[in-house]
Amino acid sequence: MSLDKLKVNLQYILPKHAVSRLVGSFAASEAGPLTQAFIKWFIKRYNINMDEALHSDPKAFKTFNDFFTRELKPGLRPIAEGDKVVVQPVDGAVSQAGPIEGGRLFQAKGHDYSLHTLLAGTSEDEAKFHDGQFTTVYLSPTDYHRIHMPMTGTLRKMIYIPGDLFSVNPLTTAHVPGLFARNERVVTIFDTDHGPMAMVLVGATIVASIETVWAGTVTPPTGPQVFSWDYPAEGDNAIVLNKGDELGRFKLGSTIIALFGKEMLEQFDDNFEPGASTRLGQPMATLR
Structure with missing residues (x-):
């Protein structure tokens, strides 16, 4: 062996x-x-x-x-301007980026996993992202560990999904089937002017906590069942986060998966490909 x-x-x-x-x-x-x-x-x-x-x-x-979870100096990660520019949400490295085909997302050579399982089996949520686009970005111990919005959106739902805590480093990603759909995770779903967007915060070995700016610590504690919270689309209680705003943070590093609805994205940036380094605020994709 x-x-x-x-x-x-x-x-x-x-x-x-x-x-x-x-x-x-x-x-x-x-x-x-x-x-x-x-x-x-x-x-x-x-x-x-x-x-x-x-x-x-x-x-x-x-x-x-x-x-x-230290803050960066103000202005150190300028947010790319432009109504059609989707920005990179974290400092990290691209694991994968591409289409969601047949309800499945590519993980690594020989491995993929289902959108249905990733989102805890909610058909209505799953339908939002069928035939859409996704990207997976790995945050190493070296990186800045706050997660920011790739585009402006209104929070509509958050889901806590219990699961394993496998490492999410490249070695494990290449060998553990369905890794991201079996690890503990927090799914956040947003409405945007261009369609639905989700940010999935994936837990991992020694990731002691996942937090969001509106709910604080979501995990721990862990639990045996899925929990879901709905949020209003408008009114005084609506939670709107602008492009570049902080969404949440990992206390010890992990992976984020961004999902975009069908025909939302024109294309990913030419330099946004597996293995490429990411920097918060730089262009990631162009909207149709």
Whole structure:
């Protein structure tokens, strides 16, 4: 057995939720010198560019989570203008981008997964994205871990879906069938002037928390069943997020999947292809 396969197979027997919550407890704790030492080690280990951070001194962060979800300096990621420009929602790397064909999304060579399962089996939600487009972007430990809106939208629904916590790094993505539709995730669905859009925040091993700006922490705690929240389309209680606004954040890194309705996108940007680096605010696609 190759080393890569061994690494993947070990994930099947690892108590992933228990490990993730244990790491999460430490990441949320104010452990003083221990927290500071770990932050400094992490910066060195992953070559974090702290010159981009609003607070560049590690001592400014009381917890590892505060550091990991650090803000960037204002104006550092300008949002591309233009009514037809869809922007990249995160710093990361493109895993896949393309059409949703036959209700299925491409994961990696030899693997795909169903839109039906990804969205927790809701036929009405699933229908919004049939024959649409999608992209999957992986956030590494080095990256900025806040998620922003690729285009302006009104929040209509949020779904918490329990599941596994496999790693979502490229190695696991290439070997675990249906990875993104089996991991714990939070689905957010928006109405836009051009059609429906969804942002799926996928959990992973040692991802201690997924948050949104309107609900705060969605997970943990985890649960055995799907939960869903609906939001108004208009009125004082409507939640409207503009292009570039913060949507949520990962406390420890993971993956986002963006879904777009049928015929919404003219095309993805020429440089937006598997393996390419992404930077928040740069053009990702053009609307029809």
